[in-house]
Amino acid sequence: MVQEFDKVGVVGLGAMGAGIAEVFARAGFNVIGVEIDQAAVDRGRSHMDKSLSRAVSKGKLTEEERSGIDARLTFTTSREDLADADFVVEAVPERMDVKKDVFADLDRICPPGTILATNTSSLSVTEIAALTGRPEKVVGLHFFNPAPVMKLVEVITTVSTGEETVDVVTEVAKRIGKTPVAVGDRAGFVANALLVPYINDAVRLYERGIATRAEIDAAAKKAADLPMGPLALADLVGLDVCLAVMDVLWEEYRDPRFTASPLLRRMVAAGQLGRKTGLGFHEGRSEEPEPRA
Ligand code: 3HC
Numbered sequence: 001m002v003q004e005f006d007k008v009g010v011v012g013l014g015a016m017g018a019g020i021a022e023v024f025a026r027a028g029f030n031v032i033g034v035e036i037d038q039a040a041v042d043r044g045r046s047h048m049d050k051s052l053s054r055a056v057s058k059g060k061l062t063e064e065e066r067s068g069i070d071a072r073l074t075f076t077t078s079r080e081d082l083a084d085a086d087f088v089v090e091a092v093p094e095r096m097d098v099k100k101d102v103f104a105d106l107d108r109i110c111p112p113g114t115i116l117a118t119n120t121s122s123l124s125v126t127e128i129a130a131l132t133g134r135p136e137k138v139v140g141l142h143f144f145n146p147a148p149v150m151k152l153v154e155v156i157t158t159v160s161t162g163e164e165t166v167d168v169v170t171e172v173a174k175r176i177g178k179t180p181v182a183v184g185d186r187a188g189f190v191a192n193a194l195l196v197p198y199i200n201d202a203v204r205l206y207e208r209g210i211a212t213r214a215e216i217d218a219a220a221k222k223a224a225d226l227p228m229g230p231l232a233l234a235d236l237v238g239l240d241v242c243l244a245v246m247d248v249l250w251e252e253y254r255d256p257r258f259t260a261s262p263l264l265r266r267m268v269a270a271g272q273l274g275r276k277t278g279l280g281f282h283e284g285r286s287e288e289p290e291p292r293a
Contacts, residue, residue: 005172006030009085009110011102013044013075015276016119017091019147022048024089025072026061026148027176032082033075041075048073051148079105087172089141091119094244099128107132115165117141121192121237122244125185126158136162139169142189143178145237153178158185187252188245195233196245202230203261206281213281231281234264235274239281243268 008029010021017033021044025031035041052069055061061069079102082088088106092098099118106116115137118128129138140156153173157166166182173180183190202216211219217229234242246260267273267280274280 005086007032007085007087009034009082009088009106011079011082011088011090011106012092013040013047014091014093015047016143016145016147017089018044018047019051019145020089020091020119020143021073022051022069022148023143023176023178025069028072029176030072031074032085033073034079034082035075035077037077041077045075051146080109082106082109083111085110085114087115087117089117089119091143094120094122094241096123096127099123100131103128103131103138107134113137115139115168117169119143121241122188122248125156126160129158129160135160137165139165140185140189141169141173142191144191151177151179152191153180154189154191155180155182156185156189157182187248192245193249196242197249197257199230199234199242200246200261200264203234203264203281206231207261207263212287214287217282235280235283237274238276239264239273240268 006029008024008031010017010024010031011034013021013033013035021031021033033041033044035044052061052066056063056066088110090099090102092102099120103116110116112134116132117139118125119142120128120140121142125138125140129135132138135158139161140154142154142156144150144152155166155169155173170180170182181190187193188196202220205211205216206213213231217231220226220229228236243260243264246258249258271277272279274283278284
């Protein structure tokens with residue numbers, strides 16, 4: 001089944017989309033990356049260029065392999081170019097209106113057999129699938145940041161997802177070198193339902209002045225032998241993404257454990273989203289002074 005796959009579309013080439021496109025191209029698929037305008041295409045390309053150049057300079061890829069990957073990557077600003085895509089991953093911003101617009105187009109443009117996957121981290125895959133005339137062919141395929149590095153992908157199924165779709169997506173995930181875990185469509189799925197409240201708790205500790213940002217991250221890192229602390233992780237994934245996950249957890253369960261920290265909410269309101277805006281818990285700051293709520 002997967003052997004017949006050739007052309008993979010990736011819609012949205014932000015940090016996640018660019019990483020996802022790179023992962024598919026490195027695994028031998030022909031990838032077409034779609035963005036809204038040329039400037040966004042160029043940003044996505046430069047993200048991939050940087051990542052691939054780093055892999056070459058570290059000896060993880062040869063120049064020949066790099067050229068092969070480049071040859072398998074094409075870019076467009078027209079979704080219509082996905083008319084012959086076998087598999088499409090959507091990685092546009094986390095807004096249901098934007099996702100709805102993309103999925104309405106994909107459903108119209110792509111052949112009926114094309115599987116449509118969303119990389120959403122916080123929205124309902126069921127709601128997205130229900131917008132299409134092919135809900136049995138819609139899944140969540142949730143990558144983790146940085147997508148070229150992190151092995152886990154969550155394959156999110158809905159009450160409408162077909163068995164065959166799950167099998168194909170699971171096989172595709174393995175073929176791109178990931179470890180797929182099948183999970184149901186509940187707020188936060190599995191990984192974010194665990195990870196984001198932990199990040200939120202770290203923000204609360206900080207907000208209460210229990211320890212500095214550096215101390216909180218150092219403690220968590222050392223305690224659990226993690227590659228980075230929770231506040232640095234918030235900067236990496238985006239404070240807006242963390243807040244969106246907290247809010248869907250709250251909406252679904254109305255459990256006080258899932259109330260977002262006021263500081264997290266204020267920083268998002270102020271546009272301090274972490275790496276993507278250059279200001280976050282650590283990003284763009286010396287250790288002192290501390291950000292104020
Ligand atoms: N793109 C591509 N490759 C990258 C990269 C990027 N943005 N950032 C790092 N890498 C690669 C490096 O090239 C290096 O590759 P190598 O091992 O082949 O040489 C490797 O990752 C390690 O990088 P560095 O040596 O530069 O730096 P670190 O060792 O500090 O690792 C890190 C950086 C990979 C980000 C590591 O700190 C880490 O794994 N952090 C945890 C990340 C995490 O938990 N992500 C999940 C977040 S939750 C999420 O995304 C879900 C969402 O819905 C919220």
